[in-house]
Amino acid sequence: MSLKARAALATLCVIAVTALVLYAMGRVPICSCGTIKFWEGDVNGPGNSQQISDWYTFSHIIHGFLFFAATWWLAKRWPMDFSVRLLIATLVEAGWEILENSPIIIDRYREATIAQGYNGDSVLNSVCDIVSMVLGFWLAARLPVWVTVVLALAMELIVGALIRDNLTLNVLMLLWPIEAVKSWQSGA
Template structure:
């Protein structure tokens, strides 16, 4: 009995260490983005919880916007991917969340590099895109963590339904979503770009 309690205590400590590492990764990401010249918050000088204008200067500058749903879906996908990995290399929830946080943080850093910013402007309808604020990038990573936590608790079928609902809903509202975003970055289509632009 004592040995079981000790093992449980060690598991909690390990979980706590992984969560601390995830928070440290967030802080390091913010520091890297600031060093890259990203603005801390919207240049408008204030912070909004929601920014609904996709083609306005506040997009990707505040806490949440239409692309937040894509980051929640990232969390769903990363949960599934790390679940599959943990079958080969056993790791707990916190270690998997840390791994997902590193991947998402890496994407946020890459997304705000000149390479990807220029790619967005050339290949997608986001011709005025200049990158995310640091606040928005950190909130995107937290949105991924929310999706990861939801996927851990929800049945698989409900996670799939939520993914479809978010993808279809965002597509209907702004003519963009995670699927189109990836497609247009990797394999741009003039027909899709014209449709997204209202043509």
């Protein structure tokens, strides 16, 4: 089996193992509402972070852009195939999905951000978040850098304007909460 094939198989295994770990952690497989939808647009609704995609899917696509850039930089120092770089990115994203759905991060989101009712992701949503990162990684590998940067900025600005949250604000509020930002996000 070639290196590319082994790395691709390992990437799929990482996603499957992540789903099993999340399920073992008590995450619901699908939305407790019993339905599966492609898109959940109500950021404050019970289906947010439970369906195939939602407003935070854009953040995971941007993760793919960022992980592509980071592994491109690493590959300059330690030559590695695209499939190995994607495996590394998938491991990082899977690690985040597990951490994000741990009590410590769920409680942190509730305490420091506008996600007061956040209960964590469904397994379906987490797996689709990883797949969204893979899509972003794949796009970054094929698009000119300037297009990737414009797409990332557009996603951040549009999502930020529409739901008052995005990857940048999410990271800021998780690591260094600012009351004025939280107030703005809640519409106060």
